[in-house]
Amino acid sequence: MRIVPYNVQLGGYMKQSHSVRNVLLVVGLSVAGLTLTACGGGSDGPPKPPPPAPPEYADKHMPADYWGNEDVIAEGKAIYTGQQNIDVNCASCHGKNGKPVKAGARDFRQTEHMKLYSDSQWFWRVSEGVKGTKMKSWKSKLSEDEIWKVIAFESTFGLKGQKYDAEKKAWVPIN
Ligand code: HEC
Numbered sequence: 001m002r003i004v005p006y007n008v009q010l011g012g013y014m015k016q017s018h019s020v021r022n023v024l025l026v027v028g029l030s031v032a033g034l035t036l037t038a039c040g041g042g043s044d045g046p047p048k049p050p051p052p053a054p055p056e057y058a059d060k061h062m063p064a065d066y067w068g069n070e071d072v073i074a075e076g077k078a079i080y081t082g083q084q085n086i087d088v089n090c091a092s093c094h095g096k097n098g099k100p101v102k103a104g105a106r107d108f109r110q111t112e113h114m115k116l117y118s119d120s121q122w123f124w125r126v127s128e129g130v131k132g133t134k135m136k137s138w139k140s141k142l143s144e145d146e147i148w149k150v151i152a153f154e155s156t157f158g159l160k161g162q163k164y165d166a167e168k169k170a171w172v173p174i175n
Contacts, residue, residue, distance in 0.1 A: 047112055047113035053118070060119075061120065063148060068174040075153075076152045076154070079150045079153075087141060088138065097157070108157035108158050110158055123148070123151060126150065162174060
């Protein structure tokens with residue numbers, strides 16, 4: 001064992017602990033910074049509704065017997081996951097279980113956000129896409145009927161058991 005004068009030992013120890021603390025502080029701050037950037041949308045306050053659907057989409061509604069219809073939902077799932085057409089794979093961005101796998105893709109599990117979409121707005125966005133984002137227009141690859149089916153499936157992530165009521169302008173229980 002080396003004999004070191006007490007104050008030198010203490011000084012050395014303190015010096016080291018100081019720099020360790022600084023490193024931790026810097027790491028801590030950058031983690032906090034990253035978290036803030038990653039949550040970007042979350043810090044903007046309450047979720048915002050999408051813009052109103054343009055006139056040609058404003059009166060389009062889900063066929064009444066599609067809501068909660070297991071066969072329709074299964075067909076919608078096959079479209080969403082690319083099983084029906086390899087060129088249409090919503091899951092490649094929005095995630096198989098609705099948990100986005102590509103940054104910025106809408107998270108359909110967020111009930112509070114998704115219930116701000118009417119069925120017409122939802123249909124419009126899938127048909128025409130969202131300009132300036134990776135969400136493209138799907139109307140050349142999907143028929144109207146297929147788009148409704150994929151929406152019937154997608155809505156189960158955050159709005160399971162609910163349907164959009166155009167008169168009440170709200171999501172209500174299917175039964
Ligand atoms: C290449 C990645 C990608 C694919 C594939 C994709 N999306 Fe998206 N989607 C996005 C992104 C990114 C957004 C967010 C757009 C925004 O910022 O409003 C989005 C948003 C949405 C929205 C919400 C629109 C809005 O107003 O924000 C819906 C609905 C949607 N997607 C449905 C689908 C469906 C259905 C499919 C498959 C037919 C699909 N998406 C395929 C990336 C993708």
